[in-house]
Amino acid sequence: MSSRDGKTIDLAAVFPAKGDSRRPPDWWGRALLYVAIAVFLSVFVWRSWGKVDFVVLDVIIALFIALAIEPLVIRLVRHGWKRGAASAVSLIGLIVASLALLALFGNMFVQQVISMARGFPGLYDDFARSLAAQTGWRPPAKESLGGEILKNIQTSWITNFAGQAVSTTVSMLGALLNLLTVAMVTFYVSAAGPKMRRSLCQWMAPTAQRRFLLGWTTVQDQISGFLFSRSILALINAVCMSIFLVAIHVPYWLPLALFCGLTSQFIPTVGTYIGGALPVLFAWASNGLGYGLAVLVFIVVYQQIENLLLAPKISERTMDLNPAVAFLCVLVFGAIFGALGAFLALPVTASLQSIFKVYTRRYELVDSPLMSDPNPVRKSKVVEGAEAFNERVIKPVSERMPRAVRGSSARVPVDEEVARMQRELYAEHQRPSSDGDDNGDGVDESRTVAIPKNALSGHGAGKHLNGVEPGAGHRDDASHRDDAAREDDTMHRDGAGHRDDGTPTNPRSGWRR
Known part of the structure; x- marks a missing residue:
């Protein structure tokens, strides 16, 4: 090589030709393009999120409202309604019902909440005197609990509420715009349900379409069923509680009843106790211990009626969630997304869990003593008494319960459409295997499929694999x-x-x- 050649630039080294060992793989250029697009979109979203977060929130609320009214829309469509008309009637009915409730109880609710905040110190004094008269133990004074906190409850909260009311009045146009956005997006999503799914699926392969539709069906079933059933149960709970509180002359009955209804339905496991504790305490503090016990008895009786009669009829499907996981999800979603996140924590978590179970494969468990509890050496008297009580009392009662009540928290009933889609997608994974016929991957390679005669010839090219022409009927058994x-x-x-x-x-x- 001459000195002149050493000073020249070899463009072939910068842009090597195809087949050159110095040329990077073919996927390298696409990978760099995808990384650049991902970085650009991430930076754009990070800088623009503060300007579009309210739009995203409106779209999320509209999507969940559309899923919540989906059961009603489906029922109207099955009775001959057009989907657009069914969606419009369902949405208008929801708006009219909300406005009617707001007109009837909105002013009363605000006044009772303000009165409750102002009268909380006096209510605490009444509760302390009642408790001291009944038990002899006197709770600590208000000053020991923090006088500034109680003072702020009386003054700053009300002042902040008034300031928020003024700012809300000033920004009424923006609030109306948000409500209009939610209503329009809800109508479009609900009215264009199948059409929207077809538009999305036409860009996917058949296998990806089936997976997408299965995931959509699972999420829609979980969210719509949960919101629809829980909203009805919360409304029934609040109405019954308000009637009982008014009958026994407990003050602030409207916010207490709404708190009890919403908390008991949307907080798992302990929601009933949290929602019922506040009405019991207010009834005890205002009217005495007997009224508090009466509210407690009413809550226990109503809870049994709801579990045995109302819930099986209204909520036919239950979500397969561990109680501890469900409670933690409510806390986490509430801390991150606020009240809306706590409200939607259970259906979102159940949907994610259902999709995870559908899209993943499970294996047989190994034999290990850690998989189960040890066998008891001997039974104690307490265990023997509990087993006798279960055999003679609980078991006869459970056998007479409706089937929807028994064991409803252990599994999720899957409807026929979801089961059919699962069989189509995962038939080879769900197929039972016989001993000695499986390979290492669990796939049975010994099974073969007989190809019909002339299926691949020119004569049978226009036929399906079963040898039948498209549109032709099956021949009878005699032929x-x-x-x-x-x-x-x-x-x-x-x-x-x-x-x-x-x-x-x-x-x-x-x-x-």
Whole structure:
């Protein structure tokens, strides 16, 4: 190599030709493009999120409202309604019902909440005197609990509420715009349900379409069923509680009833106790211990009626969630997304869990003592008494309960549509395997599928794999028996399954080439 060649620039080293060992793989350029697009979108979203967060929140609220009214829309469509008209009627009915409730109880609710905040110190004094008279133990004074906190409850909260009311009045146009956005997006999503799914699926392969539709069906079933059923149960709970509180003359009955209804339905496991504790304490503090016990008895009786009669009728499907996981999800979603996150924590978590179970494969468990509790050496008297009580009391009662009540928290009933989609997608994973027939991956390779005769020839090119032309009906059993008889007769005449020209008749043993 001359000195002049050493000073020149070799463009082939910068842009090597195809087949050159210095050329990077073909996927390298696409990977760099995808990384650049991802970085650009991430920076754009990070800088623009503060300007579009309210729009995203409106779209999320509209999506969940559309899923919540989906059962009502489906029922109207099954009765002959057009989907657009059914969506419009359902949404208008929801708006009218909300406005009617707001007109009837909105002013009363605000006044009772303000009165409750102002009268909380006096209510605490009444509760302390009642508790001291009943038990002899006197709770600490208000000053010991923090006088500034109680003072702020009386003054700053009300002042902040008034300031928020003024700012809300000033920004009424923005609030109306948000409500209009939510209403319009809800209507479009609900009215264009199948059309929107077709528009999304036309860009996917058939397998991806089935997976997408299965995930959509699972999420829609979980969210719509949960919101629809829980909202009805919360409304029934609040109405019954408000009627009882008004009957026994407990003050602030409207916010207490709403708090009890919402908390008992949307907080798992302990929601009933948290929601019922506040009405019990207010009834005790205002009217005495007897009224508090009366509210407690009412809550216990109503909870049994709801569990045995109302919930099985209204909430036919239950979510397969561990109680501890469900409670933690409510706390986490509430801390991150506020009240809306706590409200939607359970259906979102159940949907994610259902999708995870559908899209993943589970294996058989190994035999290990850590998989189960040890066998008891002997039973204590307490255990024997509990088993006797279960055998003679609980078991006879549970056998007479409706089937929807028993064991409803252990599994999620899957409707026929979701089960059919699961069978189509995961038939080979769910297929039972016999001993000795599985390979290492759990797939049975010994099973073969017989290809019909002439299926790949020119004569059968226009037929399906079952040998039937598209649109043609199946022949009757007599014609099948005649064909089988002629085939057997031909095989017996020509020897071990050969035609006149020596070509084997068994399609798996050889084809004409």
